[in-house]
Amino acid sequence: MSPHRNAIGMIATVADLLIRNLDPVxxxxxxxxxxxxxxxxxxxxAGLLEAQTARPAIxxxxxxxxxxxxxxxASGADAVRSARDELP
Incomplete structure (x- = not known):
């Protein structure tokens, strides 16, 4: 991890990621x-990774x-049937 200044000038720690053997395509x-x-x-x-990790894992x-x-x-279907039966 390396230090990085955030938007308000405070030093935050960020991580580096190296991806090897990525398909050229x-x-x-x-x-x-x-x-x-x-x-x-x-x-x-980085945006793709952040978006992916913002959602809970399945x-x-x-x-x-x-x-x-x-x-x-009663199930929802039963409730609908019952309500229909009560219609004039």
């Missing part, structure tokens, strides 16, 4: 997309879902 496409976005390749790829999301207790009572 992938590299060219990333460069093309970065250029189209008006960004450096570094900024473009494994974490599924684990959270498993912790939610099941809903008791």
């Amino acid at each position: 992938t590299h060219r496409e990333l460069k093309r997309r970065a250029q189209r976005a008006g960004q450096s390749l570094q900024a473009y790829v 494994e974490d999301w599924l684990a959270e879902l498993e912790e939610i207790p099941p809903v008791e009572g």
Whole structure:
């Protein structure tokens, strides 16, 4: 990790990442997309990584879902059927 001054002048620690053996076609496409976005390749790829890690991993999301207790009572379909039966 290396020190870096943030927008308000405070020193923050940032990490460096080196990707080896990247397919040349992938590299060219990333460069093309970065250029189209008006960004450096570094900024473009950092943005992709930040966006990816901002979302919960599917494994974490599924684990959270498993912790939610099941809903008791009639299903939504049953509630709709019951409401339809009550219509004139």
